Amino acid sequence: MKLESKYNLGDVVWTITDPPAPRVWVRCTFCLGYEDPQSSFEARTVIVGDDGRKVDCPICKGNGGEHILAGRICWEVAESLTIGLVQVKVTGSSIEETYMCKETGIGSGRVYYHTSLYSSNESAQCICDMKNSILEENNVKA
Numbered sequence: 001m002k003l004e005s006k007y008n009l010g011d012v013v014w015t016i017t018d019p020p021a022p023r024v025w026v027r028c029t030f031c032l033g034y035e036d037p038q039s040s041f042e043a044r045t046v047i048v049g050d051d052g053r054k055v056d057c058p059i060c061k062g063n064g065g066e067h068i069l070a071g072r073i074c075w076e077v078a079e080s081l082t083i084g085l086v087q088v089k090v091t092g093s094s095i096e097e098t099y100m101c102k103e104t105g106i107g108s109g110r111v112y113y114h115t116s117l118y119s120s121n122e123s124a125q126c127i128c129d130m131k132n133s134i135l136e137e138n139n140v141k142a
C-alpha cells in the first residue's frame, strides 16, 4: 500500500477563519444606564421608585445596556503555516489526512484536516469569497 498526502513536510499552507463579528455597546433605553452611586457592585443600573426603593433595571438586568452585533461575519484568510507533521490514517474504506504545523505546535497543538488547508493565499481567498457570497445571499433572503 502506498500512502500519499495532499501536503508534505515543509509545505506552506493557508487557513481561513470567520472571526467574531464586531460588537458595540448600546446603552439601555429604559434606565438610560443610570448607575446607583450607593451600589456595592460596580456599574449596577437601577430604577428608583417613588418611595425611594431601588431595583435593578428589569430590561438590562442592571447592566446598563448590552453588546449587539455591529456588522456581519466574513470569512478571511487567517495565516500561513508550515507543515511539520503528516498523518494519514486508513481504516477500511476511509482515509483521514491530518496535519500539524510548526507555528501551532507539533505533537501537541492544533490538528488540521486537509480540507481546512489551502495551498496558496489565492486559493484560500477564493474559498473565503465563495463563503462570503453564500452569506451575502442568505442575508438578502432573510
Ligand SMILES: [Zn+2]
Pocket (backbone or CB within 6 Å): 028, 029, 030, 031, 032, 033, 045, 057, 058, 059, 060, 061, 062, 063, 064, 065
Ligand atoms: Zn436598563
